[in-house]
Amino acid sequence: MAKFSGTRAHVYLAMLPVWIIVLVALVSSTVWTFVISLTNSKLLPVYKFNFFHQYELLLKQPAWQVAVSNLIVFGVLFIAICLVFGFVMAIMMDQRIRGEAFFRTVFLYPYAMSFVVTGLVWQWVLNPGFGIQAAVRGLGFENFTFDWIVQPDRAIYILVLAAVWQGSGLVMAILLAGLRGVDEDLWKATRIDGIAKWRVYTSIVLPIIAPMAATATVLLAVSVVKAYDLVVALTGGGPGNATEVPAKFVMENLFARQNVALANAGAIMMLVAVIAILVPMYYARRYMAQKAEV
Amino acid sequence: MAEVSIENLDIRFGAVSVLNDLNLQIAEGEFIVLLGSSGCGKSTLLNAIAGLIDVSGGKVRIGGEDKTDAEPKDRGIGMVFQSYALYPQTTVEGNLSFGLRMAKMPKDEIARRIDRVSKMLQIEPYLKRRPAALSGGQRQRVAIGRALVRDADIYLFDEPLSNLDAKLRAELRVELKELHQTIGKTMIYVTHDQVEAMTLATRIAVMQNGVIQQLAAPEDIYERPANLFVAGFVGSPGMNFFSGHLRSEAGKAVFAINDGPEIDVSDYAFDAPLEQGGEAVLGIRPEHLFVDAGDLPLRLPFTVKVSESMGADSVLWGTTAGQKASVRFGSDLKLNPPRGSEMELGFSPRALSLFDAESGVRL
Amino acid sequence: MRMSSEKTLARTGVYAFLVISAAFFLMPFYVMVVTSLKTMDEIRVTSIFALPDTPTLQAWVTAWQSACTGLNCNGLSVGFFNSVMIMVPATVFSILLGAVTGYALSFWRPKGTGLIFGILLVAAFIPYQVFIYPLVRMLSQVGLYNSLAGIVAIHVIFGMPIMVLLFRNYYAGLPRDLFSAARVDGGGFWVIFIRLILPLSPPILIVAVILQSTHIWNDFLFGLVFAGSDNQPMTVLLNNIVNSTQGEKAYNVNMAATILTAAVPLIIYLASGRWFVRGIAAGAVKG
Structure with a gap:
């Protein structure tokens, strides 16, 4: 066909690297991981299929169960606090304040830093012997206790604290961009109608910036499922297994424990979790878009 | 050499068919305007002629050669876009010469062409400037210049004046007409503006839903619209339409407006002899209705609602037998009847159009 | 008042x-x-x-020159240079790939555009753990596992989806008429890209550089798995230094090392100002 001449050939040539990456590195990797998860592979892949045996093992394994329940607690708190705190910060930033650039820089700088750095800083700040606890006791409050980082039933909240510190600025930035996009005339109209400001934010502005909030939620949710570096740096999963998470479980079974099939079953479960987040989101968006068209 | 012929053209985007089995013959030196509202397929047709979109079926011939799958640069065309589409990072001169440099044309020839075109369009003073430093009108002149330096056989215009303000639009319209008369090349021009279409075109193709509704000279489109769509689309205020019933009676053709008077339309130039009557629509342009009926043979009652003066012209809005109607007349009549006034309007059978109510086709 | x-x-x-x-x-x-x-x-x-x-500044000097991980006491400087060696080529290649592909997808719309777009959109969200084992095996096969080229390739692969989406969205916002005009003027695929589209791209290039360089610098997981001991990036080395269980903890050195590791992205962040926010907004469009 004449269409596949000169210029067109260059287009397909330019698309080649991406197709190779997509097919080899992404699609076939995913399939391979899934296939291995159906076998009994330990250190090296052995293609003796045992189908969903590994998944059964995985779901029965206390370490995995703990990791999943930790992740749920962490995820729910982290996302909820980030959204609320980020939204309030965004609203405050939107009050024609002085020093907006300064506050924006301060709220967002942790997001520029790695999870490893975040984890190590908070590990030090919360160090029971030297950190906040020691500092407050040094002021004369001898009985002050804030040693959650070494308390098995509290350490997960420390993870939330560090993650909120790192990520809430992002929510602020996204939502502030949304607030700035709200039509000025709408604000004028609500003032003429005499509607209280907080009402406007909750009843009128919030629905308008809902798509942005949804975007932020998806970004946060996906980062929750991926959570690994922060845990390694902050608590190493401890004390005990109080802050173990699925990503770390997978990595350990992949490398330290050489339990490849089980690890890959875990990885596939993580993928399923992400899909479970994305699919409803996608349909919600389509539904909203259709509603908007009518 | 530069006639364009579109044969059985099909264009689909996925499952959506935009153009279906479209045919259009354009002779050398014509100024064809594709007129229609947005989404009618006029820009798609132009882009298909330019080779900017893939054709699903049919042929595009330019100068007798099959160019259906040819690259845009190999079609002997120059094109002007609505958003000007000037290359922002280079000067006016760079914009004009870009295509010629692509084609590896000798430097002195490029200089000669730029010189000629910039003189013709009076853009010489801006040659060293960047597009961002130009006004809208200047930018569109440069965009036209960029098409002209290509010395193409055919020039394509995609709503070139739509981004300009009313005054500039009128000025550039005249310049474009002059340009066509000067260079005499084939031009195909897309617009939704009926004034541009009426003033520029040698022939207008009125399009709707991917179909050419009528292809004719501007006067024909205006005076003898082929169907209700064309009649309603062209003209401002729009043509008056009165629903009613047409019947043949004792060698006479009679149109009875619903709940209104009967009108003898025997002197109307029917496309085909009237055989039997039926539901029909009578159309008449507002300026063909006269407040001062004089000796005009046909009459219509009219009840005034609103009167508008637009300077040279005035328009009365109201009803005839309960159906909406408007009348246009010269402001020199100094007419300003109060709301609710009843009057009788006169008109001539030659100014009429009659359409079949169901198919919309001219009778 | x-x-x-x-x-x-x-x-x-x-x-x-x-x-x-x-x-x-x-x-x-x-x-x-x-x-x-x-x-x-x-x-x-x-x-x-x-x-x-x-x-x-003693702790800073120690952190840079002689902090220990296990028995190795060469300081963080090794990791700094490793990270630079990883970041520069990985940033350049992933941006080039993203720009060319984004341009092809938004202006030329080759067959499969919708499919690849969908895959990239999903791929941007998939947990890396899903790909790690197969990629370790594949890179070992071609001898790139535990090498600089290997870790750079990994960053290019995983930076690709977001880079392509970033550039595609930016290019989708450019007037299509401009591209049409260049085609009528006879520009081909590469000519239009280099002479017309690239000169219009600085804003998105800046955003992409900020996004990719901080991303790659801050990476821990890939560096840990794919870089090998000779190419350990700064984040991995930092974690090894601070969380190493041997000897007495030198908190001052640890914090100096942490600041040093955070310095590069922080400087990029502070220097880029509003651009960083634009990067986040642009990155957020993938949602």
Whole structure:
């Protein structure tokens, strides 16, 4: 066909690297991981299929169960606090304040830093012997206790604290961009109608910036499922297994424990979790878009 | 050499068919305007002629050669876009010469062409400037210049004046007409503006839903619209339409407006002899209705609602037998009847159009 | 004009909230800096919030030159140079790939555009653990596992989806007429890209550089798995230094090392200002 001449050939040539990456590195990797998860592979892949045996093992394994329940607690708190705190910060930033650039820089700088750095800083700040606890006791409050980082039933909240510190600025930035996009005339109209400001934010502005909030939620949710570096740096999963998470479980079974099939079953479960987040989101968006068209 | 012929053209985007089995013959030196509202397929047709979109079926011939799958640069065309589409990072001169440099044309020839075109369009003073430093009108002149330096056989215009303000639009319209008369090349021009279409075109193709509704000279489109769509689309205020019933009676053709008077339309130039009557629509342009009926043979009652003066012209809005109607007349009549006034309007059978109510086709 | 007392109260509340929030965000950084300037003796007896008595850069020197991971005492500098060696080529290649592909997808729309777009959109969200094992095997097969080229390739592969989406969205916002005009003028695929599209791309190139360089610098997982001991990036080395269980903990050195590791992205962040926010907004479009 004449269409596949000169210029067109260059287009397909330019698309080649991406197709190779997509097919080899992404699609076939995913399939391979899934296939291995159906076998009994330990250190090296052995293609003796045992189908969903590994998944059964995985779901029965206390370490995995703990990791999943930790992740749920962490995820729910982290996302909820980030959204609320980020939204309030965004609203405050939107009050024609002085020093907006300064506050924006301060709220967002942790997001520029790695999870490893975040984890190590908070590990030090919360160090029971030297950190906040020691500092407050040094002021004369001898009985002050804030040693959650070494308390098995509290350490997960420390993870939330560090993650909120790192990520809430992002929510602020996204939502502030949304607030700035709200039509000025709408604000004028609500003032003429005499509607209280907080009402406007909750009843009128919030629905308008809902798509942005949804975007932020998806970004946060996906980062929750991926959570690994922060845990390694902050608590190493401890004390005990109080802050173990699925990503770390997978990595350990992949490398330290050489339990490849089980690890890959875990990885596939993580993928399923992400899909479970994305699919409803996608349909919600389509539904909203259709509603908007009518 | 530069006639364009579109044969059985099909264009689909996925499952959506935009153009279906479209045919259009354009002779050398014509100024064809594709007129229609947005989404009618006029820009798609132009882009298909330019080779900017893939054709699903049919042929595009330019100068007798099959160019259906040819690259845009190999079609002997120059094109002007609505958003000007000037290359922002280079000067006016760079914009004009870009295509010629692509084609590896000798430097002195490029200089000669730029010189000629910039003189013709009076853009010489801006040659060293960047597009961002130009006004809208200047930018569109440069965009036209960029098409002209290509010395193409055919020039394509995609709503070139739509981004300009009313005054500039009128000025550039005249310049474009002059340009066509000067260079005499084939031009195909897309617009939704009926004034541009009426003033520029040698022939207008009125399009709707991917179909050419009528292809004719501007006067024909205006005076003898082929169907209700064309009649309603062209003209401002729009043509008056009165629903009613047409019947043949004792060698006479009679149109009875619903709940209104009967009108003898025997002197109307029917496309085909009237055989039997039926539901029909009578159309008449507002300026063909006269407040001062004089000796005009046909009459219509009219009840005034609103009167508008637009300077040279005035328009009365109201009803005839309960159906909406408007009348246009010269402001020199100094007419300003109060709301609710009843009057009788006169008109001539030659100014009429009659359409079949169901198919919309001219009778 | 005088403000009502109610309004004054509200303003005060707004500023109080902002200042307290700012303190929360700044506190760890402050602690990090003052700790790094103290001696270990001082750290043992003073509060973490106290300013150093006699500030010293000794901990910084130690962190850079001679901090230990296990028996290796070559400091963080090794990791710094490794990270630079990884970041520069990985950033350049992933941006080039993203720009060319984004351009092809938005202007030329080759067959399969919708499919690849969908795959990339999903791929941007998939947990990396899904790909790690197969990629370790594949890279070992071609001898790139534990090599600089290998870790760069990994960053290019996983940076690709977001880079392509970033550029595609930016290019989708450019007027299509411009591209059509260039085609009528006879430009081909590469000519239009280099002479027309690239000169229009600086804003998105800046965003892409910020996004990719900070991303790659901050990466821990890929560096840990794919880089090998000779190419360990700074983050991995830092974690090994701080969380190494051998010997007495030198908190001042640890904090100096942490600041040093955070320095590059922080400098990029502070220097880029609003561009960083634009990068986030652009990155957020993938949602």
